[in-house]
Amino acid sequence: EENDMAHVPRVYMKTLHDRxxxxxxxxxxxxxxxxxxxxxxxxxxxxxxxxxxxxxxxxIKAAVSMGSI
Known part of the structure; x- marks a missing residue:
């Protein structure tokens, strides 16, 4: 399962004021x-x-950059 995750494209949204x-x-x-x-x-x-x-x-920016749109 860990190896399967390596093939999944990921984008991370870091929230700066997250509690x-x-x-x-x-x-x-x-x-x-x-x-x-x-x-x-x-x-x-x-x-x-x-x-x-x-x-x-x-x-939208992430999807476009990854070729999803």
Whole structure:
């Protein structure tokens, strides 16, 4: 299963004001499962509520850069 994960393209959205996932925890996740791209959002843990337009733009940008759109 671990090897299967290596073939899945990943993008990470790091939330800078997250009180649920501390920056160290987010960095550990990025280190363990390196994404091809990382974006930083000036939001809390739920950017889909606190800043949905910025999140939407980054998701579109990520999809385009990975050839999904």
């Amino acid at each position: 649920v996932m501390k920056p160290e925890q987010q960095d550990a996740m990025v280190k363990r499962w390196p994404p091809s791209q990382t974006y930083e959002l000036d939001t809390d843990h739920s950017p889909f509520f606190s800043n949905p337009f910025v999140l939407f733009g980054l998701l």
